[in-house]
Structure formats: structure tokens, C-alpha cells
Amino acid sequence: MTYRRALGGLGLALMALGGVLLLGQPEPWRIALWLAGAVVLHDGLIAPLVLAVAALTAAAGLRPTGAPRAALIVAGSLTAIALPPLLRPGAPANPTVLPLDYARNWLLAMAAIALVTGAYLGIRALLRRRA
The missing domain is CATH 1.10.287 (Helix Hairpins)
Structure with missing residues (x-):
């Protein structure tokens, strides 16, 4: 449990550092837009494609x-x-x-x-x- 809290605290500290560095950029909205695009690309395209390939291989009896x-x-x-x-x-x-x-x-x-x-x-x- 101690390791989990330490890792959680480290993660929060790194997120805060990332936020500070982001806000220190000349145009932080462009970076935020790029990061949002990465999330949309992953959740809207990559994850469904991976699930489709997994479903097709399972349907074909392949694992x-x-x-x-x-x-x-x-x-x-x-x-x-x-x-x-x-x-x-x-x-x-x-x-x-x-x-x-x-x-x-x-x-x-x-x-x-x-x-x-x-x-x-x-x-x-x-x-x-x-x-």
C-alpha cells in the first residue's frame, strides 16, 4: 500500500510539473489541442481497430x-x-x-x-x- 501511495504521489507531482511546463509555453492551447487529438485518435480509432482485430481473430479460431x-x-x-x-x-x-x-x-x-x-x-x- 505504501508503494501505491508513493507512485500515486509521484504521478500527481509529474502531472503538476507537466501542467506548469504547459502553461509556460508561448501557445499552450496548441499543445493541449494536440494532446486532446491524441486521446481522440486512441479512443476513436486505435482502440476500436484493436478490438475489431481481436474479434476477427477470435471468430476465426485464432488466438x-x-x-x-x-x-x-x-x-x-x-x-x-x-x-x-x-x-x-x-x-x-x-x-x-x-x-x-x-x-x-x-x-x-x-x-x-x-x-x-x-x-x-x-x-x-x-x-x-x-x-
Whole structure:
């Protein structure tokens, strides 16, 4: 119980620090709007998509555990990070800001995640058959 209170107090102190730092910014409403957008994005899009994938896999009789679940978490996190450049294609005002082909690189990262996960599952199945 003491740890819980200590962690709760630490959390409240960090929230207060965040509020003070937020109010010290030149335009705090922009940051607050961005944070509100993140909550809306999570609760309105990401969480329903995760629940839909879980429902579809359960309906198909699949239960992703271990490596498949980790791959889905990594792919989802990487997609969330890559969304701003993916949703705003085109040449930016400053050409040094986003000089890479984000759509291609995102697809390559998704393919790498799928290949590594598939290889891991294949090797694990092979080792189980031998044992």
C-alpha cells in the first residue's frame, strides 16, 4: 500500500510539473489541442481497430500469443509513429524536414516485422518437432 501511495504521489507531482511546463509555453492551447487529438485518435480509432482485430481473430479460431501478439504491437506502434508523414504526403516547405519516402519505408518495416515473426515461428515449430 505504501508503494501505491508513493507512485500515486509521484504521478500527481509529474502531472503538476507537466501542467506548469504547459502553461509556460508561448501557445499552450496548441499543445493541449494536440494532446486532446491524441486521446481522440486512441479512443476513436486505435482502440476500436484493436478490438475489431481481436474479434476477427477470435471468430476465426485464432488466438495470437507470444510472437504474433508482439509483432502486432510493434507494427501498430510503428504505424502510429509513421502516421503524420504517411497522411501528409508531398513536398514540405523545408525539403530537409522529411527527405525520405515514408510510405515505402513503412511498408518495408511491416514486411520485416512479418518476415522476422514468420521465421521465428517457423524455427520454433521446427525445433518442437525435433524435440
